[in-house]
Structure formats: structure tokens, C-alpha cells
Amino acid sequence: MLLTSVIIVLREVLEAALLISVLAALRQMQGGSRRGLLWGVLAGLMASLVIARSMGAISELADGVGQELFLAFLHGVVYLALLCISVLALRESSSHTLLMGVLxxxxxxxxxxxxxxEVFLYISAFQQNDEVRSSLYSGSLIGLGIGASAGALLYYALCLLPPKCGYRMILLLLTVVAGAMTLQASGLLIQADYLPDGMVWDSSGWLxxxxxxxxxxxxxxxxxxxPAPAQLWAYGGAVLLMTSVLxxxxxxxxxxx
Known part of the structure; x- marks a missing residue:
């Protein structure tokens, strides 16, 4: 349970930590305040509690696929926000500072x-079990610490780069993260039978x-x-669109x- 908790929590924390680190580094290079990111983290934590408690009701919507559609929608929101952020970053105009902070x-x-x-649902599913509670909390804290540390290292690494190189690296990372969001969203839509399933390759044997x-x-x-063909098409289309716009x-x- 200890190793499982570390891996599960690390995966979830790392996704958010990497995104926060890249955006914080971009904000630092622009000379803007990072206070909005802190408010975003706090708002996200409160919203995650509400969503976790309401997931049962959400899952029953849309003929039982409400959870998949809702989570796919959240991934789509992040993709659109990252697309707009990347475009505004290239404009280098002070008139877009407030909009950039909001996005x-x-x-x-x-x-x-x-x-x-996801973390709250995982912890709540096992915290009533006295036999695994200690390893559950310990593993979750370790995963949280590793994920937060990785995010901090990425932030400082980006800030140490020369401004021109740092901007390019940040835009590249934002494009990769945006593509990953689309890939995950399409996978959820496949689970909801909104996109066709299939398999292009199987790398589970070695990875x-x-x-x-x-x-x-x-x-x-x-x-x-x-991955299914629809996922690769969605990923390629999302990356191509973002690259073309940039x-x-x-x-x-x-x-x-």
C-alpha cells in the first residue's frame, strides 16, 4: 500500500505541479505577480473536495457517463486556457497582463x-481500513513531497535559463502539456462511447x-x-493547432x- 500510494499520489500531484511550475516561470519572466497562481491552487483544492463529494451524482448523469464527460470537459478547459496563455505570451503587451493572470x-x-x-477519492476509499491507514497517509505524503519537489526544481531550472531560451522551453512544455490534456480527454470520451475505440500499438510489455x-x-x-486511433488523432490535432497558432x-x- 505504501508504494501504491506513493505512485498514485505522485502521478496526480506531478501533473498539477509541472503545470504550475511552467506557468510560474512564465510569470516570473514577464515580471508579473504570481499571487493569482496561489489563488488558483486554493480554489482548485476547494473545488476538488466538492467534486469528490459530488462524483457519485455526477457519474449518474448522461446515462451513467457523466463522470467521463465532466472530466473530459475539464481537460478541454485547461487546453483552451494554455492555448490562450501561449498566444498572449508572444504578444508581450502590458495590456494583457490581467487577462494572462486570469487565464x-x-x-x-x-x-x-x-x-x-482523484487523490481525495483514493484516500477516502481506504482511510477507514485500520490496517493500511498508516501506509496510506505515509505514501501519500511522500508522493506529495516528491511531486512538489519536482515542480520546484523545474521552476528554478526554467528561471535560470536565458530569457529567449526560457520562453521557447516554456512554450514547448505548454504545448506538450496541452497535447497530454487532449489525449486524456479523448480517452475519457472513448470510455463514454463518444469516440471509437481501438489500439494502434501495445507497449505495455516493456513500459x-x-x-x-x-x-x-x-x-x-x-x-x-x-492508445486508440482517436487518441492519436486528437493529440496530433491539438499539438498541430497550438503550434500553428503560435x-x-x-x-x-x-x-x-
Missing amino acids: MATAVAVAVSREGE PEDGIAGQLLYAMLGYEAT LWQWRRSRSAS
Whole structure:
């Protein structure tokens, strides 16, 4: 139970921590306040408690697939927020500072509520068992500490990069995270029978999803050992759209300057 708790909590915390770290580094490079990110974390934690307590009722909606549709919607919100944040980052205009802060806080709040809900549900499912309670809490704290530490290391690493290189790395990471959100959303829609199922390849033999490496790759890249064609199309389309929009905005900014 100890190792299982570490892996599960680490996966959820790492997803949110990496996103928060990248956005905080972007805010630092822009010279803006990071207070909005803190408010986003607090709002996300409160929302995750509400969602976890309401998940039973949510699951009964839409003929029993309410949970999948709701979580897919949250992933879609994060993707759109990251797309807008990336575009505004290339504009480098002070008039968009407030909008940037709102979008960052929204992305953080939604991501934290999504991952926090999974952690709360996992802990609540086993905390009544006296035999595993100690290892459950210990493993959860260890996973939380490792995930938060990884996020802090990424933040400082990005801040130490030269501004031009740092901006490029941040935009690359935001594109990867946005693609992962779309991949996970499409997987949920497949579970809800809104998208066709299938399997393009099976890498579970050498990199299983339930292993440590697989869990970490899932957190960072949305790794799937047996992805469906619809997931790959969704991932490729999301990354292509974000890349195309960023290139268009970059060329527009260069022409204007």
C-alpha cells in the first residue's frame, strides 16, 4: 500500500505541479505577480473536495457517463486556457497582463481540482481500513513531497535559463502539456462511447502504465500503453493547432516590430 500510494499520489500531484511550475516561470519572466497562481491552487483544492463529494451524482448523469464527460470537459478547459496563455505570451503587451493572470489562475484551478479529486477519492476509499491507514497517509505524503519537489526544481531550472531560451522551453512544455490534456480527454470520451475505440500499438510489455516509469510519463506526457486511433488523432490535432497558432502569432509579432 505504501508504494501504491506513493505512485498514485505522485502521478496526480506531478501533473498539477509541472503545470504550475511552467506557468510560474512564465510569470516570473514577464515580471508579473504570481499571487493569482496561489489563488488558483486554493480554489482548485476547494473545488476538488466538492467534486469528490459530488462524483457519485455526477457519474449518474448522461446515462451513467457523466463522470467521463465532466472530466473530459475539464481537460478541454485547461487546453483552451494554455492555448490562450501561449498566444498572449508572444504578444508581450502590458495590456494583457490581467487577462494572462486570469487565464493562468483558471488553468491552475481546473488542473488542481481535477488531480485533487482523484487523490481525495483514493484516500477516502481506504482511510477507514485500520490496517493500511498508516501506509496510506505515509505514501501519500511522500508522493506529495516528491511531486512538489519536482515542480520546484523545474521552476528554478526554467528561471535560470536565458530569457529567449526560457520562453521557447516554456512554450514547448505548454504545448506538450496541452497535447497530454487532449489525449486524456479523448480517452475519457472513448470510455463514454463518444469516440471509437481501438489500439494502434501495445507497449505495455516493456513500459507498463502501472509501473513507476509509466506513471511518470503519464503525468508528464499523457502516456498510454495502448492508445486508440482517436487518441492519436486528437493529440496530433491539438499539438498541430497550438503550434500553428503560435507560429502565426510569432510571425505577426515580428512583422509588427
